[in-house]
Amino acid sequence: MSSVYIVGADLIGFGRFPARSVPDLAAEAALLALDDCGLSIRDVQALYCGNLYQSAAMVGQRMLREIGMTGIPVVNVANACATGATALREAWIAIRAGVCELALAVGVEQMDKGLLGAGAGAGFVAEGVIGSDTMPAMFALIGQEHTRRYGTTFEQFARVAVKNHHHATLNPKAMYRVETPLAEVMNAPMIAYPLTRPMCSVNVDGAAAAVLASEAAVRRLGLRARGADPCLGDGERPLGAARAGHGGLQRGDAARGALGLGAGRAGAARSGPRGTARLLRDRRARSLREPRAVLRRRGRRADR
Amino acid sequence: MGEGQRAAQDYIVPGDGGWQLAGSRCGACHAVYLGARKVCAACGARGRMQAEVLRDRGRVHGFTTVHRSFPGVPVPFVMAVVDLDGGPALRGTLRDVSAQELRFDLPVRVVFGDSGQRDPGGAAWIAFYFVPDREAVS
Numbered sequence: 231m232s233s234v235y236i237v238g239a240d241l242i243g244f245g246r247f248p249a250r251s252v253p254d255l256a257a258e259a260a261l262l263a264l265d266d267c268g269l270s271i272r273d274v275q276a277l278y279c280g281n282l283y284q285s286a287a288m289v290g291q292r293m294l295r296e297i298g299m300t301g302i303p304v305v306n307v308a309n310a311c312a313t314g315a316t317a318l319r320e321a322w323i324a325i326r327a328g329v330c331e332l333a334l335a336v337g338v339e340q341m342d343k344g345l346l347g348a349g350a351g352a353g354f355v356a357e358g359v360i361g362s363d364t365m366p367a368m369f370a371l372i373g374q375e376h377t378r379r380y381g382t383t384f385e386q387f388a389r390v391a392v393k394n395h396h397h398a399t400l401n402p403k404a405m406y407r408v409e410t411p412l413a414e415v416m417n418a419p420m421i422a423y424p425l426t427r428p429m430c431s432v433n434v435d436g437a438a439a440a441v442l443a444s445e446a447a448v449r450r451l452g453l454r455a456r457g458a459d460p461c462l463g464d465g466e467r468p469l470g471a472a473r474a475g476h477g478g479l480q481r482g483d484a485a486r487g488a489l490g491l492g493a494g495r496a497g498a499a500r501s502g503p504r505g506t507a508r509l510l511r512d513r514r515a516r517s518l519r520e521p522r523a524v525l526r527r528r529g530r531r532a533d534r
Numbered sequence: 535m536g537e538g539q540r541a542a543q544d545y546i547v548p549g550d551g552g553w554q555l556a557g558s559r560c561g562a563c564h565a566v567y568l569g570a571r572k573v574c575a576a577c578g579a580r581g582r583m584q585a586e587v588l589r590d591r592g593r594v595h596g597f598t599t600v601h602r603s604f605p606g607v608p609v610p611f612v613m614a615v616v617d618l619d620g621g622p623a624l625r626g627t628l629r630d631v632s633a634q635e636l637r638f639d640l641p642v643r644v645v646f647g648d649s650g651q652r653d654p655g656g657a658a659w660i661a662f663y664f665v666p667d668r669e670a671v672s
Contacts, residue, residue, distance in 0.1 A: 345604060354542045354659045359649045361613040361625045362600045370598035371615060371625075378596060378638050420601040422613075 232445040234325045237453045238267030241438035244405045247340070250435075252284050253292035256338035259437035260297060263334070267441050267453060271298035274441070275330035280307040280317030280337040289338065313337060314438060321442045331447035338437035346433070362422070366430050370422035377424075384424045388415040391429040405434050542649055542659040545569035553646035553660060555588040557622070566621035590644040591667060592618040597628065597636060616642055616664055628664040641670030 240262035279290030285308035314337020395410035565576035
């Protein structure tokens with residue numbers, strides 16, 4: 231069976247956008263991902279759209295109404311925290327099965343403030359009487375299971391949040407981008423022990439999209455030079471290894487530039503499967519060697 | 535159990551000596567569940583589930599003190615997952631426990647009481663709670 235490639239991926243800047251619609255957020259992400267690989271919505275043969283809060287509202291079809299009603303099959307996916315990942319997996323399955331060659335996977339959510347969970351219904355309210363259904367309380371119990379098994383401490387859990395907040399400072403699309411030192415995390419208001427407020431995910435609006443392609447489509451559309459990796463299930467590489475550069479890559483020379491390849495080697499790399507493998511290998515080695523900033527500079531240069 | 539009382543969950547049922555927790559056990563693999571089941575989710579056996587009254591003793595498997603909840607819900611309270619003697623594990627609120635004694639494997643009892651909530655007819659919703667079993671051998 232041939233491999234499946236992620237040829238384009240991007241996400242919108244996360245934040246709160248009460249004036250915008252869910253399909254609108256999804257459309258922005260979809261267009262960014264298509265731009266990332268230089269393709270059009272007209273190239274897309276199937277859409278897998280992940281959204282939880284409007285799971286009965288046909289978000290995928292409404293998104294296509296905004297960016298291109300091309301008549302392709304649409305599947306709306308809802309799977310709790312794994313909703314977007316499931317949309318991606320379904321796109322992968324469709325291509326892997328040979329049903330289509332190029333699919334778009336989108337994950338989008340627009341959330342209210344406040345604790346996630348079941349909330350109060352009519353009649354008897356179990357919250358507080360028979361445990362708690364808030365997400366922080368549920369995940370606190372899961373954390374406590376880790377403590378039970380491994381002796382994990384409050385401080386160790388807090389350090390995970392410190393690390394995650396640090397990562398956000400490096401991500402221009404994150405909503406909060408502030409360093410959050412250990413003392414601040416540990417002294418913040420407790421939500422459900424051992425989780426303080428900065429250890430809980432912020433409710434946020436956002437969307438991300440990925441364009442997946444079969445090996446044949448990658449060849450036909452000339453996407454090889456983008457250095458897309460086979461993804462998921464091939465057992466070779468984690469999904470996160472799918473991209474080297476960052477944003478707005480084009481086919482051809484610009485993409486090769488973004489991947490840090492000289493023109494001479496790029497010519498060889500394009501000559502066939504073996505060349506592609508070398509390209510991927512070289513790129514991986516390079517991305518391990520070179521600091522992120524260098525890759526980012528290359529990406530910017532390629533954009534011009 | 536008297537007039538004006540109503541079980542807050544369908545697995546809370548009247549018994550000889552008061553309220554009790556209804557469960558079911560698989561005759562094929564002996565898995566135990568809270569409430570009634572038609573099919574065993576552990577082994578898939580059909581037609582083998584038998585009703586069984588759950589024990590009212592167990593030990594704390596995991597716990598968290600909840601400081602924030604939905605609007606109007608009094609906090610803090612302790613949520614615990616308890617491994618009931620004979621099974622299964624059950625999630626509920628642990629009352630009358632001090633921070634000092636709260637720990638993994640704390641012996642607890644299941645008690646039943648007025649949740650403080652009323653149905654539209656004025657009947658009290660009866661819930662179950664965990665309380666420390668201070669007479670148990672730790």
